[in-house]
Amino acid sequence: xxxxxxxxxxxxxxxxxxxxxxxxxxxxxxxxxxxxxxxxxxxxxxxxxxxxxxxxxxxxxxxxxxxxxxxxxxxxxxxxxxxxxxxxxxxxxxxxxxxxxxxxxxxxxxxxxxxxxxxxxxxxxxxxxxxxxxxxxxxxxxxxxxxxxxxxxxxxxxxxxxxxxxxxxxxxxxxxxxxxxxx
Numbered sequence: 386x387x388x389x390x391x392x393x394x395x396x397x398x399x400x401x402x403x404x405x406x407x408x409x410x411x412x413x414x415x416x417x418x419x420x421x422x423x424x425x426x427x428x429x430x431x432x433x434x435x436x437x438x439x440x441x442x443x444x445x446x447x448x449x450x451x452x453x454x455x456x457x458x459x460x461x462x463x464x465x466x467x468x469x470x471x472x473x474x475x476x477x478x479x480x481x482x483x484x485x486x487x488x489x490x491x492x493x494x495x496x497x498x499x500x501x502x503x504x505x506x507x508x509x510x511x512x513x514x515x516x517x518x519x520x521x522x523x524x525x526x527x528x529x530x531x532x533x534x535x536x537x538x539x540x541x542x543x544x545x546x547x548x549x550x551x552x553x554x555x556x557x558x559x560x561x562x563x564x565x566x567x568x
Contacts, residue, residue, distance in 0.1 A: 387553045388440045391542035393431040435536025446497045453491035508538045
């Protein structure tokens with residue numbers, strides 16, 4: 386609801402219903418194909434499925450960045466075992482790979498967030514360059530891609546709204562904290 390707020394007011398009841406159906410679909414459908422249900426179910430006159438999809442992608446990026454940051458903080462504050470085990474649980478993965486994987490995942494989600502922010506800040510330029518480049522191949526393709534990029538810009542329209550972003554991050558910290566506390 387917070388990330389969609391710059392696009393228009395979507396009733397909380399609808400957002401919760403769509404989220405519950407979406408999470409059920411994620412659990413029931415293979416390869417997390419349920420992720421595609423939320424944008425389709427969020428249809429509103431002023432919210433395109435592409436804008437909804439990109440707001441969900443941004444949500445996943447922010448969640449990934451938050452979880453990876455907590456993982457890195459936890460690794461930094463913990464006392465390492467000596468010697469490290471040569472496996473994680475029943476998997477033949479050396480424990481020494483965990484910090485490297487945590488850094489790589491944090492870098493990935495950080496780069497994805499920066500890419501969203503840069504795109505949003507330079508969306509007019511990106512739109513023009515994309516249209517100009519793709520028009521050489523196909524004007525119809527250029528229009529289609531630039532329309533989808535407009536959906537991207539709309540879906541990440543929460544970025545310049547510090548209050549919306551801060552509220553979302555605070556609620557995400559609470560959510561992940563409750564998950565951690567429940568384990």
